[in-house]
Amino acid sequence: MRRLLVLTALAAALTAGAQQRIVRLWNNASAPHDNGLRGGERVEENRLFNTTEAVLYVYAADPARATGQAAVVCPGGGYRFxxxxxxxxxxxRWLAEHGVTAAVLKYRLPNGRCEVPLEDTEAALRYLRRTAPDFRADSAQVGIVGCSAGGHLAASAATMLPEEVRPAFAVLIYPVITAEPGKCHKGxxxxxxxxDRTAGDEAQWSLQNRVTASTPPALLLAADDDRSVPPVNSVLFYAALKRHGIPASLRIYPSGGHGGALDPAHIYRxxxxxxxxxxxxxxxxxNQKPTSKPR
Structure with missing residues (x-):
């Protein structure tokens, strides 16, 4: 009971002051795959461990500033928390304040079962696309935002999901991309x-290898002094996008380190x-430009 109260208090504190919808997508008993974790979720320093249920926290865009866009937000944590x-x-909250409806995804941690977070993300994208009109958003403008390992999950959705559910755009903030030695975030x-993964597993989940002509446009942001996830991860993905003719933008700032995506205290943030x-x-x-009709 105490753990439930702590989790409830944490959720209330983190989501206070924003109009939202909470959507329980599924759990280990009802999802296509089980991550093998048991017991309750654990909270340590605003980090969630042992997640076994996928939940969306939807922040509706400020109606006065709505852009018609929406995005699933994937938190980082090294796939450990x-x-x-x-x-x-x-x-x-920040996206919603600026006119973009945002659905923060509490995904199930993989625990070595790589398909689990991605199927949660697919379910989140399907939900947000289906309900986009409820939030003054266009179902064709549902994208994805991810930080760190959440950036890897977002890039996985952009490159590996069926085309009918792939996000319309991806914003990847200091993302994990590659498993290449010397470049990867091993954890x-x-x-x-x-x-016990194989070299083939690593190649399959090194997402610069998964880019195709149907990958959506992407914005990548990183700091040159990031010691956790080397910025070359962003460079590799950007280069792959450009090889396939995908609109993309890459920003590497002189400093900023890793984590705290929107911390206003740092000049480059x-x-x-x-x-x-x-x-x-x-x-x-x-997206608002009229398409030309054939004569």
């Missing part, structure tokens, strides 16, 4: 694929926020 506060609810792949909004506005403008 969820940084649901700074990389999740803070991002969701993320240990928890995603397990420590303020620029990150402006760059994200500018890029989303550009996409919205492009």
């Amino acid at each position: 969820l940084s649901i506060g700074g990389d999740g609810h803070a991002v969701g 993320s792949f240990d928890h995603l694929l397990g420590t 303020a620029q990150w926020r402006a760059d994200i909004l500018d890029w989303l506005a550009m996409l919205a403008h492009e």
Whole structure:
């Protein structure tokens, strides 16, 4: 009971002050795959451990500023826990304040079962696309935002899901992309694929290898002094996008480290926020252009 009260209090604190809808997608008993974790969720320093249920926290866009866009937000945490506060609810509230409906995804941690977080993300995208009109959003403008390992999950959705459910755009913030030695965040792949993974597994989940001509446009942001996830991860994904002719933008700032995506205390983090909004506005403008009719 005490653990339930702590979790409830954490959720209330993190989501306070924003109009939202809470959607329980499924749990280990009802989802296509089980992550093998048992027992209750655990909270340590605003981090969620042992997640066994996929839940969406939907922040409706400010009606006065609605852009018609919506996005699933995937928190980071190295696939070991969820940084649901700074990389999740803070991002969701901020997007909603600026006209983008945001659905923060509490996904089930993989525990070495790589299909689990991705199927949660697919369910989230399907839900948000289906209900987009409820939030003054266009179902064709439902994208995805992810930080760190959540960036890997977002990029997985952009490259690996069926085309009819792939996000319309991806914003990847200091994302994990590759399992290549010397470039990877090893812990993320240990928890995603397990420590007995093969080279083939690593190649399959190194997402620069999964980009195709149907991958959506992407914005990538990283800091040059990131010591957790080397910024070359973003460079590899950007290069793959450009090889396939996909519209993409890459921002690597001189400093900023890793984590706390929207922390306004750092000079470049303020620029990150402006760059994200500018890029989303550009996409919205492009989507509003009338298509030319054949003569």
